[in-house]
Amino acid sequence: MSMGAGRRLTNAARAVPRAMREDLWTTAADPLPRMTRPRWLARLPHVLVAGFAALTFANMNGHLYGAGTDRSATIVVGVQAAALIVAMFRPVPAWWMATSALIVGTLVFGDPYPWGLSAVVPHAAVLFLLALRVRPRAVVETLLITTLASLACTKFEVHGSPDIGWAATVFYTELGRAVVVFAATAAFGAILRARRVARSQLLAQTEVAAEERTRRTVLEERGRIARELHDVVAHHLSVISIQAQVAPHLVDDPPEELKENLAGIRQNAKEALTELRRVLGVLRVEDARSEEARHAPQPTLDRLDDLVGNLRAAGVTVSTETTGEPRPLAPGVELSAFRLVQEALSNAIRHAPGATARVLIGYDPTSLTIRISNTAPARPAGPSPGAGHGLLGMRERVTMLGGILASGPTPDGGYEVFATLPAPTLQQPADYAEDTA
């Protein structure tokens, strides 16, 4: 067991240089966080850092230059100030810059390096900017290296008051004060980063969940559309099967060929129906409609008056208007048009209680236009679970038919849904309109 522990320790020790190389020999960092509010202040942190860098430069340069050192002081101080600017874009290289400047400054000038206040503050600022954007492990490593490097510069001579207890001594030595400042700023930066990471993870999860919900809604809606259309087709096929049986009865002595032909039509219709029933069995997994709805035929635009009548009976103000010459349309178009009006009106009732709704159906020679609008709500709408799903469903239906859907708020505070469905004029037997159950 001790051997196992020993090996683990060795392995861990071997891993350290690689980890440090990964963390500290890189230009990678999290993207720079921005202030999101207010928007015009988004670049404020950058400006502040740049200002701070300029001040650092002016202060230190004056301090050192005034102290009678040569121009090389300007270069060291310039690197230190520049590190602050670079830290905004490449925090790890910036830290290397600042650390190098600290060491060079100590070797060349001595005080205020490495632990004078004017040297510690800009370095702490670089550490803070670093901690904002790299993982905590790398921050700890930089703290250690910074401390060791500056200790090495002083040849490990720590000045302080030796008469106080060791723990308190930390705060009375230049080293102790510097390390405390470095650690505190780095910790502050790391905390801010952790908060940001947690928040962005939460946001990402929320987005994933929302996408998933949308996808499921679209699939459900497609299933519903497929079910309804297969249903319509099945009814047509069963009528074909009946008519093929009836036809021979309508003439005296029908020729054999005719009877065979009709039998073939019937046989094909029956086979297609069998397949359709299977498909519907798959699609009809959940049919949560009321008994009344399940026992009613699939609706067409003819039933619009019933729908509006029901809403009026429930106290909703709805007006309808039809322009152009109404004509029977393809069953899919009739059904989808009805569902569109139904869905849009139900949205209007949900989101705009007390508003007046208006339905406009326009028959053009090649298309059908549907406009459902409502005025501003008379009172605020209550919370509505599943909001927005109605529009998704409408869009699915309209897209399927090759139509166009537009929706949005109106200038008067209401809402409008507008759709155009391609609807070529059909040549049909006289009773076709009735025949869309």
Added chain:
Amino acid sequence: MTSIRVLIADDQMLVRQGFTVLLNAEPDIEVVGQAVDGADAVTRVTELAPDVVLMDIRMPVLGGIEATRRLTEAAGTTVKVLVLTTFDLDEYVYEALRAGASGFLLKDASAAELAHAVRVVAAGDALLSPNITKRLIAEFSRTAGAPRTPRKDRVGELTERETEVLSLIAQGLSNAEIAAHLVVAEQTVKTHVGRILTKLGLRDRTQAAVFAYETGLVRPAGY
């Protein structure tokens, strides 16, 4: 022999006309009227007193199942309902049978099947295809253990032999098959069936079968 009087209730004109032609081609069946929805069907039955109503399920105004319920629950009516639909969805079958329908047929059935169904239902016999019987058994054994009919106590009024006959009806056996099974004359079985229907106040064999399942009298093995 007088012909069987049939009323056709369907919201599609082509279907009504089609069935009318097909059934009128049979010498012993006469289509006496058509109804365009469930409410119309209820009115027409009172006017025309048909023997059998061909009832579509999905109709505007009043659906076929609710119309069936109203027709069969009305006092003093003897009209039998044969439900005709595009879909053989299980829920439709159960709802129709529970509502009091005597039979269930798909709309794309052949003319011969249609005529046969009308005759069987008119005679008060069960029109339960083996397929539907099997599904009925499955459905009722799923809901078994919670009998919901207040007529359960009436089972006690049946003799042992009548109970036996009832369970055989519920398994979809014809009179001849029951006679063979019990080793008695077919006429004897007919007498038993008549008594069972009278004692239980049931319309026909189909309803007797539904009753048997709903009361839990029949608990078929294998389900």
